[in-house]
Amino acid sequence: xxxxxxxxxxxxxxxxxxxxxxxxxxxxxxxxxxxxxxxxxxxxxxxxxxxxxxxxxxxxxxxxxxxxxxxxxxxxxxxxxxxxxxxxxxxxxxxxxxxxxxxxxxxxxxxxxxxxxxxxxxxxxxxxxxxxxxxxxxxxxxxxxxxxxxxxxxxxxxxxxxxxxxxxxxxxxxxxxxxxxxxxxxxxxxxxxxxxxxxxxxxxxxxxxxxxxxxxxxxxxxxxxxxxxxxxxxxxxxxxxxxxxxxxxxxxxxxxxxxxxxxxxxxxxxxxxxxxxxxxxxxxxxxxxxxxxxxxxxxxxxxxxxxxxxxxxxxxxxxxxxxxxxxxxxxx
Amino acid sequence: xxxxxxxxxxxxxxxxxxxxxxxxxxxxxxxxxxxxxxxxxxxxxxxxxxxxxxxxxxxxxxxxxxxxxxxxxxxxxxxxxxxxxxxxxxxxxxxxxxxxxxxxxxxxxxxxxxxxxxxxxxxxxxxxxxxxxxxxxxxxxxxxxxxxxxxxxxxxxxxxxxxxxxxxxxxxxxxxxxxxxxxxxxxxxxxxxxxxxxxxxxxxxxxxxxxxxxxxxxxxxxxxxxxxxxxxxxxxxxxxxxxxxxxxxxxxxxxxxxxxxxxxxxxxxxxxxxxxxxxxxxxxxx
Numbered sequence: 001x002x003x004x005x006x007x008x009x010x011x012x013x014x015x016x017x018x019x020x021x022x023x024x025x026x027x028x029x030x031x032x033x034x035x036x037x038x039x040x041x042x043x044x045x046x047x048x049x050x051x052x053x054x055x056x057x058x059x060x061x062x063x064x065x066x067x068x069x070x071x072x073x074x075x076x077x078x079x080x081x082x083x084x085x086x087x088x089x090x091x092x093x094x095x096x097x098x099x100x101x102x103x104x105x106x107x108x109x110x111x112x113x114x115x116x117x118x119x120x121x122x123x124x125x126x127x128x129x130x131x132x133x134x135x136x137x138x139x140x141x142x143x144x145x146x147x148x149x150x151x152x153x154x155x156x157x158x159x160x161x162x163x164x165x166x167x168x169x170x171x172x173x174x175x176x177x178x179x180x181x182x183x184x185x186x187x188x189x190x191x192x193x194x195x196x197x198x199x200x201x202x203x204x205x206x207x208x209x210x211x212x213x214x215x216x217x218x219x220x221x222x223x224x225x226x227x228x229x230x231x232x233x234x235x236x237x238x239x240x241x242x243x244x245x246x247x248x249x250x251x252x253x254x255x256x257x258x259x260x261x262x263x264x265x266x267x268x269x270x271x272x273x274x275x276x277x278x279x280x281x282x283x284x285x286x287x288x289x290x291x292x293x294x295x296x297x298x299x300x301x302x303x304x305x306x307x308x309x310x311x312x313x314x315x316x317x318x319x320x321x322x323x324x325x326x327x328x329x330x331x332x
Numbered sequence: 333x334x335x336x337x338x339x340x341x342x343x344x345x346x347x348x349x350x351x352x353x354x355x356x357x358x359x360x361x362x363x364x365x366x367x368x369x370x371x372x373x374x375x376x377x378x379x380x381x382x383x384x385x386x387x388x389x390x391x392x393x394x395x396x397x398x399x400x401x402x403x404x405x406x407x408x409x410x411x412x413x414x415x416x417x418x419x420x421x422x423x424x425x426x427x428x429x430x431x432x433x434x435x436x437x438x439x440x441x442x443x444x445x446x447x448x449x450x451x452x453x454x455x456x457x458x459x460x461x462x463x464x465x466x467x468x469x470x471x472x473x474x475x476x477x478x479x480x481x482x483x484x485x486x487x488x489x490x491x492x493x494x495x496x497x498x499x500x501x502x503x504x505x506x507x508x509x510x511x512x513x514x515x516x517x518x519x520x521x522x523x524x525x526x527x528x529x530x531x532x533x534x535x536x537x538x539x540x541x542x543x544x545x546x547x548x549x550x551x552x553x554x555x556x557x558x559x560x561x562x563x564x565x566x567x568x569x570x571x572x573x574x575x576x577x578x579x580x581x582x583x584x585x586x587x588x589x590x591x592x593x594x595x596x597x598x599x600x601x602x603x604x605x606x607x608x609x610x611x612x613x614x615x616x617x618x
Contacts, residue, residue: 118419210455213414214518218468218525219445228471 044305052299054292055081063299069264071284071293081296083303085264086277089181090304093256093276094249096185101193102242108193109200109241114226125201132194140258143187148259151186152178156271164269172269179261182270187255192245199244203237204230236319243315250308253278277304349598365390365529365559366411369426373403373410376420380406382588383425386578393551393560395574395597397567399612402580403589404563408531411561412447413440429529445472448527452534454514456506456521461488461497464506464517468525483524491520492550512543519550523558530554532562536569548573567613571601579609 055063059081066082073079112125156175164171174180207230215229231238261273262283281297281304288294366388373381381403388394396404406415413434415421423435429446432438456464465484474480484501488494493516497504506517515535522530532551536544551560551573564570570577577600579593593600593609604610 209417210451210453212417213449213451214455214457215467215471216414216417217412217444217449217451217522218471219441220471221441224471228467 048298048302048305052295052302054295055299056295058292059296063296064303067266071288071290073290079290079292081293083277083300085266085275086280086300087303087307088266089260089274089276089280090250090278090307092270092274093181093185093188093260094246096182096270097188097192097249098242098246100186100189101196101245105193105196105241105245106200106238108197109204109238110226110231112197112201113204114230115222125198128194128197128201130194132198136191136252136254137258139187139191140255143183143255143259147187148178148183151183152176156180156182160269160271164271169269170271172267172272174273175269175271177261177273179259179273180269180271181260181267181274184256184260184274184276185270187259188249188252191252191255192248195248196241196245199241200234200238203234203241206237207233235322239315239319243312246311247308250304250311251278253282257283277301277307346602350603363390364388365430366561367426367428367431368407369428371410371423371425371427373406373415373423374421375418379586379588381410382583382586382590384589384591386591386594388559388561389576390559391555391557392575393555393562393573394576394578395570396561396563396578396580397565397570397612398580398589398592399582400565401587401589402582404578404580405533406589407580408533408561408563410434411529411531412444412449414449416440445525446527447529447531448522448525450515450518450522450530450532450535453538454511454518456509456514456517458505458507460502461504461506461509461517462501465520465524468521472525487520487524490523490554491516492546492553493517493520510543512539512546515539515543515547516550519547519554523554527558529559529561532560534563534565537565544569567601571597577601579604579606579612581608581612 059066063081064083064087066080067084068080068082069085070077070080108128112121112128116124152175156178160171160175164175211229211233212225215225220228256276257279260276260279262275262279263273264275264280267274277300281301285294285297288297364387366386368384368386371381371384372379373384384407396408398404409415410423410427411429411434415423427434429438429443434443457467459467462484465487466480469480469483474483485494488497493513496513497509497517506514509517515538519530519535536547539547548569551562554560555575562570562573574597576595577597578591579600580589581592582589593604593606595605600609601613604613610616
């Protein structure tokens with residue numbers, strides 16, 4: 001009896017001993033993983049900052065407003081680099097992608113979450129997710145082989161010869177090259193479409209049913225339920241989905257490189273070859289012969305990083321702004 | 333001797349009550365608002381309601397009582413087709429509003445404009461008090477500010493909430509009110525669009541006793557202008573607020589909900605015809 005008591009005591013002590021540090025160790029372990037993310041971000045910032053020093057010292061702020069791009073030093077033409085073509089190309093192609101993709105993708109998300117018959121829901125959702133999983137080089141190949149020739153023949157050429165004569169940014173004399181900001185933007189829009197659609201659907205399915213029922217019980221139509229109850233409730237999440245899509249469009253490298261034309265000049269029209277920050281860095285960094293060329297490319301990468309950061313911050317501000325005031329707060 | 337006299341007096345009083353109740357039932361029977369004839373309801377292959385036949389009278393409070401899972405909420409929500417969003421849910425047989433079949437001839441949107449609903453949990457919109465009440469009106473296309481103001485005030489007065497919120501109609505959010513006030517706000521929102529029927533799905537189950545009392549008083553007053561159907565777990569509440577009571581029970585084998593007994597409330601609670609009703613209302617239900 002006494003012996004059983006004693007063994008039980010030691011058993012309890014053993015358990016206590018074994019578990020007394022467990023939570024602390026686990027806390028420390030997960031904390032170090034989390035800190036790793038912060039360390040990585042700072043490492044990336046530090047590398048891009050220090051590696052771009054040469055370019056920053058030589059060109060200063062003018063780098064961001066200059067459209068010059070001459071990587072080969074000759075006695076007549078000294079090297080000159082400017083980020084303007086890359087920045088303009090990135091912003092314009094991403095804006096085209098977003099304008100084309102966001103309404104359609106949100107529509108797909110709404111259909112899948114709210115209106116789709118159950119039989120269709122699973123296969124359609126699967127297809128949308130499959131679209132998101134296709135590697136970007138495949139979009140690029142399809143764009144180069146199929147879409148660009150078709151688009152140039154049937155859309156770009158006719159437009160530039162008619163409306164393009166009047167509207168300056170739809171004309172141009174390099175249309176026949178089949179590369180340009182508009183083509184890149186359209187392919188980017190196809191690429192970001194499934195991302196936005198899938199997240200919008202997920203966010204909408206999280207909206208509690210009571211939100212829909214209140215409005216239904218007041219005699220609202222499906223349309224009113226969706227636009228007055230479901231979408232407003234999920235708007236923060238939908239903005240998040242669009243921002244994720246935008247992030248993908250800004251940073252997309254492969255498809256953009258294959259379709260944008262890689263011409264480091266600010267284009268005058270949407271049909272002319274141009275470049276984006278990501279594609280410029282990707283296509284030139286490996287071949288850079290001089291330190292200043294390399295440094296300028298790293299500085300462009302840093303600029304891309306800054307643009308992404310700024311856009312994400314402004315999205316946060318937008319969500320905060322929409323939800324402030326006496327009535328209304330964030331969910332989803 | 334004394335005892336016998338008292339007993340006979342009690343019995344005669346009792347008989348009088350029953351006679352009155354029967355008379356009232358007879359009076360109301362010709363103005364049936366909602367009628368079900370052999371109504372069945374299914375979730376996919378599962379039958380949730382079987383052979384429900386009931387005549388819910390106009391401008392009265394009808395309570396539906398019964399243990400959990402007996403299908404009382406399913407029946408209530410079938411009346412304004414709240415199940416439409418649930419895949420596989422369907423109603424069969426006849427369920428009629430003013431003689432028109434709800435599953436068939438009525439457009440669900442038009443139906444719901446006539447049949448409002450108050451839910452178990454108070455669920456005001458995250459908007460101002462005014463906008464909460466005006467919401468249904470705006471959905472129905474009323475834009476005139478003067479009419480809106482007037483209807484919002486009327487609805488809030490009828491919901492006995494006006495005096496408590498009139499100073500902060502536009503400033504305070506509907507969600508900033510107390511639970512009982514929120515539920516009265518939801519009632520105001522439902523009655524603002526002037527439906528004919530108001531369905532209440534355990535409207536007091538999330539409220540404290542004082543808030544519950546206020547809502548019950550309100551239900552009494554509203555029954556003058558609306559037909560009210562209320563689902564409740566609380567038998568005392570059914571006794572206090574309702575004119576008619578329906579008792580539902582789940583069939584043990586098929587798990588389908590059935591209507592056991594329907595009649596004037598005092599009859600159901602004092603002189604039920606069915607043994608199962610008696611067991612339930614006397615708390616002997618196992």
